Amino acid sequence: MSSSFGTLFRVSTFGESHGIGVGAVVDGCPPNLELSEADIQPQLDRRRPGQSDLTTPRQEADRVAILSGVENGLTLGTPIGLLVRNKDQRPGDYGEMSQVPRPSHADYTYQVKYGIRASSGGGRSSARETIGRVAAGAIAEKVLRQFWGVEIVAWVSSIGSVRCGEVDVETLDRRQVDAHITRCPDPEAAERMAETVREVRDAADSIGGVVSCVCRNVPAGWGEPVFDKLEAELARAMLSLPATKGFEIGSGFAGTELLGSQHNDPFVARQGRLGTLTNHAGGVLGGISSGEPLLFRVAFKPVATIGKSQRTVDFAGKSATLEAKGRHDPCVVPRAVPIVETMAALVLVDAALRQQARQL
Amino acid sequence: MSSSFGTLFRVSTFGESHGIGVGAVVDGCPPNLELSEADIQPQLDRRRPGQSDLTTPRQEADRVAILSGVENGLTLGTPIGLLVRNKDQRPGDYGEMSQVPRPSHADYTYQVKYGIRASSGGGRSSARETIGRVAAGAIAEKVLRQFWGVEIVAWVSSIGSVRCGEVDVETLDRRQVDAHITRCPDPEAAERMAETVREVRDAADSIGGVVSCVCRNVPAGWGEPVFDKLEAELARAMLSLPATKGFEIGSGFAGTELLGSQHNDPFVARQGRLGTLTNHAGGVLGGISSGEPLLFRVAFKPVATIGKSQRTVDFAGKSATLEAKGRHDPCVVPRAVPIVETMAALVLVDAALRQQARQL
Amino acid sequence: MSSSFGTLFRVSTFGESHGIGVGAVVDGCPPNLELSEADIQPQLDRRRPGQSDLTTPRQEADRVAILSGVENGLTLGTPIGLLVRNKDQRPGDYGEMSQVPRPSHADYTYQVKYGIRASSGGGRSSARETIGRVAAGAIAEKVLRQFWGVEIVAWVSSIGSVRCGEVDVETLDRRQVDAHITRCPDPEAAERMAETVREVRDAADSIGGVVSCVCRNVPAGWGEPVFDKLEAELARAMLSLPATKGFEIGSGFAGTELLGSQHNDPFVARQGRLGTLTNHAGGVLGGISSGEPLLFRVAFKPVATIGKSQRTVDFAGKSATLEAKGRHDPCVVPRAVPIVETMAALVLVDAALRQQARQL
């Protein structure tokens, strides 16, 4: 049951990296929404490997098929089955690793938890697992856009120690983000990031980074207080992504050094509602959206699979040396951008429907 | 339903800050566990205000009563009702604020979400809401200790820009943490923190900080992959606490600057299991506990209620000035320590029971 | 977690029959609803023992107190804590039974399941557990009445082999039902039922019966297809009540003997919607309300506790004889009437809110 997400808009994913395919079932999508594979494929394309020389050279087409829940281009309100068949299966590639759990991978913990694990690749712990999410998230985004005009844009705000400059979060769009293969909208920083990634790649190593995200036009009132606060659901959603190690919203960790008189966001009158002069809150107050843009950041560790030789031990505890032979991303954050957007969309659409149930 | 947490060990909290009382119902506690109010009161005492001159001078005894689920000192396996009556109700104190939503508080968002809000204090958005959690968490901790020997210790790792020095996470205990009123186990830093808080308090201001937490003796194999990863549940739990703005596990945001070859934790043989030489992972791999200590940090913003005069607007959008009259914490993090432990315990006990269901 | 019910309007109950009290937490109640104890007490009064010579002579006042979620007579949208303190505790009464599991009671199964059980009375398996439900259900009923005009009326349709005559389900109200102590609205049958119960009571025995229920003004469109069909949720709700052994909706078991051409309900035009000429369906089609009255029946077995001597065995398997000393209902169905209404209300209010979430 750990592969389901959401209360009213519920996504259940399935699929191993080297099995027949990966996919999702989306239950609770509003009926009468225009929907086809063409609404879903773009985010899958932004996610797939092989988009530039910064990512793994693996080529995966990742074509989605809608199995149910849509007829004549309209959603029926019933579960939407989504399937992406695995193309580039090479079970053999990983064979030699099977006796040695890869450091900082989930081989060891899956084996302990289940007493078994997928023989090739990461199985469910592989990044391919996110394909089902991205397909579902594209539907969530469409619902959010159509009924509330919500816009979600993520971008790469750092790779290693290279930081993106100031970004105008009121206007940033995906075209600007995608203008550079790093998905960093600051051209100068983007170039330095690309350079960093190439260096790391050539050293058969990997490097981490941070993805930032803004959600605009989220009405005030979304998010359920106490345990299901909007920021809590976002944090959970982001930390459920492979390779993530941190989440912050608004002022985040830096805000802990501020005084209350500096950090508090004074209210100001906006058209028909209240806004805030500053947005240290990151768009949430008490777990509920305030009407200001949601702003959060997600930390991604360096990819665990590296070509460099690593000293470790095998499952029996005997010394071993690992050198990954496969084709791997030296830096995952450019491809993580649509995945972060996806999880934001899944959180928001569920919050929206839960609040909708109160509009009696 | 947003006031419930957990799948098999489920806590449902209730209560406003200025109503009759606050409490919780704990469903799914294992039967035949020795339990009385004496097991619960200590964490409530560590959480309550008025413990030192660094916290609000409000005196709240916060005595818990067990209403059900326990007989002759043993749990029955049935829901445990917990009630803490509110003593220090002063609805009048907040009266004048009612037309002006307090900046960086939830007054505005509750009003928009529900079309109504508690007339005094924060209602459910008040820190008093955490009392029900802490009572429930004390039970969770007892279960974890008794069946698995799990130890959970949180401490203050920074206040403003004052940082706690190195801490031995293998041995740190609550006695050491409580040795200083700041709950920072580094005596020298603790003194500087206390000084900072007093300065801030005297300036009628507030300041934020970071709480760190270690969970020891968590067996490998807890946590449910994909959406319910252990780190995802921890992130959600922590961001569900009032005033939190960030969460990081293991290397966190700093880890994004490392290379994979630096960040990867090589496996080593331990007695009957594998451990890791380093613990950048923070005790989780692929959402599952690795057997290494869980290590995470939570960012708390400066308390929003300050005595200092603030320019803002009222609900109608008209300019207004606010000066809090009440008795408030200049810094919440010392009292947040048991609350962070509480949420960690609630996450872990649920993960433990979910994994237990697999021991066929 | 088995003590929670509902997705958006969620009730969590707690409390043993001989502990401090019983109660519930209602999460998800719409805000701004006028609510006080006076809205809840009447159904508790209809449920309590000691109302006539047909029920147990135990006198339990069962006064409800609202602990949270309501301020100045209005719901806040936050969890509503409800508590009824136990008055008539006599732990001693049951002492002698403790070595002998009462036949057709839950003593044995609780002991096996939990390895412990409440020492007095039924604990959670007692009919007192329904108090928390009834209190919550009264709130649900108020929501249903206020926003949709829903009317729920249950009545006793049989006791033993005495059957209630034809009832006009379009107009039947609670006043008519309560006109006779049996809660059978057919005066002649009611008298014979009362006679039956008195005979059974005097023989230190007990007898079963059937409660029927109609829900009027339920709009078409409530109920979630597939697993959460409206009739499925009603069946679950009713079979979750102590002493129930059956549920049927519309034509029920008798309908299995009809031909399709007899059983099908032809559609007819009603004002602005379609109705049906007959209502063998009982108001649901494919798990969704049709706009016709919901009609269902619930079977209650004879109360298990009887004064008559019973041959059985003790927990060790040794022969034993039981003679209940306490004060018990010879027939539970008159008091079950408000409890059936309660569960219907809890099912409907949740279905209503879930459908409301689709009104985009």
Add this chain to the structure above:
Amino acid sequence: MSSSFGTLFRVSTFGESHGIGVGAVVDGCPPNLELSEADIQPQLDRRRPGQSDLTTPRQEADRVAILSGVENGLTLGTPIGLLVRNKDQRPGDYGEMSQVPRPSHADYTYQVKYGIRASSGGGRSSARETIGRVAAGAIAEKVLRQFWGVEIVAWVSSIGSVRCGEVDVETLDRRQVDAHITRCPDPEAAERMAETVREVRDAADSIGGVVSCVCRNVPAGWGEPVFDKLEAELARAMLSLPATKGFEIGSGFAGTELLGSQHNDPFVARQGRLGTLTNHAGGVLGGISSGEPLLFRVAFKPVATIGKSQRTVDFAGKSATLEAKGRHDPCVVPRAVPIVETMAALVLVDAALRQQARQL
């Protein structure tokens, strides 16, 4: 979210009758279980149409494919994707009905609920929706058999007014049930049932019936008290099946006419546990399995689709006449037998895992 069932062993189904396919995702299946399509196909074969002249002549092969969660013949503990492609799509067949909601079908209620419905056949309200359940249920049955030796056998106990004679529920097996095309294990009654169905079929009509079910070797202690009682979950599961109108367990409605002294099941010593002399309870006490066989019955109404001409109205309320042209079952109960077994298995496996979580 209404297409999901279960807490720890969770099934999510998808698919319309005339779309690409139907299927399910099973999350929470224990790892290391031998599993292949060959474990699932037999129950799908028992469910499919075209098995005899008593069912619809439609031929649907209904071959299942496992998409994920199984590798080298063993379950991985991860979600098991299951897909059955629709073969016999004839969207045209139903075209003419689209303006006229079929009486006692879900056309009208789906249209009101969603504002749209599948253009052909029943979509999600079709009996084809149960294919995903049956596939999932076959896995549940294998888990139950392997770890606890649970045996589930359902049979036809009546069609119309023809009743099956006494059945030995301790020994009845599926071979005996399948010996006759009616799935009634009483040969003489079976012949009369077949005759009845043929008469009804030749009259272009339909008829209802009752399916009974026994679950043996269910250990004492399964089922969660209060709202998730075992009988409540069974009732919900059965009433979630298309065309069901009633559920009873043990003595059911007939038991309401008994005295307590007749109905109570005296305990007797069995090997190492207590049993009961009689089993009016149907294997449950207080919502928890007692160790005695579970015994319940499910009422199926006559199939709504009949060839006979029916007077009704169209969606606009205008008079219309309907005559189904398709190929339909005159009586659904023989094919319902494996579906009832399926739902029993889904309930029991979830109860088993929930109880397993208590075995600390």
